[in-house]
Amino acid sequence: MKNGLLEINQVLGVWGSSLCSNQGELIESAPPTGFNKTTLEDIGRKAVDLLSSAEKSVTGLTEAVIYYSEKIMFLIDLEQAILIVFCTPSVNISMLRMTVNVITTRWQSDKKVQKRLQAAVVD
Amino acid sequence: MAEVLRGNLAQLSLLDILKMLSAGNRSGRLDIRQGAKSGEIYLQYGNLVHAVSGTHLGEQVVYTLMGWLEGDFSFTPDVEAPEQSISVSTEQILLEAARQADQWGDIKEVLSSTDAVFKISASGSTNTVSLKPIEWQVLAQINGERSVIEIADLLDLHEFEVAKIIFGLTTAGLLYEVTDSMNAFREIVDESFFEQLMVNFTEVIGPIGPIIVEDEIKLLGEDREAFPQSKAAELVERVSLEISDSVKRAQFQKQMVAVLRG
Numbered sequence: 001m002k003n004g005l006l007e008i009n010q011v012l013g014v015w016g017s018s019l020c021s022n023q024g025e026l027i028e029s030a031p032p033t034g035f036n037k038t039t040l041e042d043i044g045r046k047a048v049d050l051l052s053s054a055e056k057s058v059t060g061l062t063e064a065v066i067y068y069s070e071k072i073m074f075l076i077d078l079e080q081a082i083l084i085v086f087c088t089p090s091v092n093i094s095m096l097r098m099t100v101n102v103i104t105t106r107w108q109s110d111k112k113v114q115k116r117l118q119a120a121v122v123d
Numbered sequence: 124m125a126e127v128l129r130g131n132l133a134q135l136s137l138l139d140i141l142k143m144l145s146a147g148n149r150s151g152r153l154d155i156r157q158g159a160k161s162g163e164i165y166l167q168y169g170n171l172v173h174a175v176s177g178t179h180l181g182e183q184v185v186y187t188l189m190g191w192l193e194g195d196f197s198f199t200p201d202v203e204a205p206e207q208s209i210s211v212s213t214e215q216i217l218l219e220a221a222r223q224a225d226q227w228g229d230i231k232e233v234l235s236s237t238d239a240v241f242k243i244s245a246s247g248s249t250n251t252v253s254l255k256p257i258e259w260q261v262l263a264q265i266n267g268e269r270s271v272i273e274i275a276d277l278l279d280l281h282e283f284e285v286a287k288i289i290f291g292l293t294t295a296g297l298l299y300e301v302t303d304s305m306n307a308f309r310e311i312v313d314e315s316f317f318e319q320l321m322v323n324f325t326e327v328i329g330p331i332g333p334i335i336v337e338d339e340i341k342l343l344g345e346d347r348e349a350f351p352q353s354k355a356a357e358l359v360e361r362v363s364l365e366i367s368d369s370v371k372r373a374q375f376q377k378q379m380v381a382v383l384r385g
Binding site: 067068089092094095097098099101102105106 | 242245353356357359360363369370372373376377379380383
């Protein structure tokens with residue numbers, strides 16, 4: 001799982017990434033320098049709120065790109081978890097989206113990853 | 124007609140050259156070249172009488188040429204000006220040029236060159252900003268692709284004027300310069316990219332693959348021969364959405380992401 005995040009971080013313009021549960025709890029991270037667990041969980045909870053409230057108005061919404069100051073936050077709903085990618089404006093969103101898809105598709109057939117994601121799900 | 128003076132602007136500034144020619148009461152044509160751009164300044168007995176660059180004429184051209192910190196120059200003596208486009212005195216022009224040269228010094232700290240490209244800052248300014256009509260016109264042309272020179276041409280303004288406005292807007296926090304790594308995306312993709320895209324996509328989707336690729340290129344408003352690097356990933360992503368099997372789609376994307384990364 002960590003390797004997947006590190007692969008995402010290799011996309012030009014990506015600053016760091018993290019994976020959190022549907023309640024915002026941190027599952028795994030390869031974060032930007034200076035981001036601790038508390039900060040990442042705080043961001044995770046806000047991401048969950050944002051995606052779940054947006055889903056109420058946009059059916060089938062699975063991702064959101066948030067432009068905040070000079071940074072971009074890319075949120076992807078993986079059903080059991082939320083992937084958060086921190087980017088600079090130079091990021092190529094198509095390149096990032098495809099890289100994320102390659103990795104999350106790989107995770108779908110990885111039993112260890114699935115076990116960790118399922119364990120993190122809060123009903 | 125022998126050239127008596129030839130050199131590089133990096134070694135001798137245009138202002139210094141003009142001061143020298145003016146003090147020596149020289150007559151002739153000073154040619155300035157920077158890449159594909161060029162300009163001509165004509166002197167008559169040490170007085171600046173005509174300046175031309177592209178479609179621009181007059182003293183404003185002299186000020187624009189002052190902004191070229193690199194490039195070649197050559198002075199050909201005894202060439203008569205084809206017309207007179209400068210009406211103000213040479214002393215006035217040189218004084219104004221010296222003042223602008225100082226301003227160019229400040230501007231160059233924010234603008235790497237007049238080929239620089241700017242984007243509008245998402246965060247904006249922390250203070251209330253009021254813009255003059257001309258500043259608004261320049262701001263409206265900022266799209267992350269047009270250079271300072273291109274904006275000047277579009278608005279029929281001089282480079283210095285546009286550079287000064289962009290300098291002001293940048294220091295106010297409204298704009299930021301697109302870096303070289305971002306500009307790299309403006310390059311044209313290599314034909315080998317399309318060959319690999321066609322082969323990989325046809326392998327997954329069958330012989331209709333190349334037709335879908337050509338259609339998507341058109342939908343992006345581009346030509347295959349001059350397809351920008353900045354849209355290569357978008358093209359791959361759009362094409363990949365035609366693959367209904369999610370595993371095969373991810374496999375194709377993986378191959379193409381590797382190609383895009385080179």
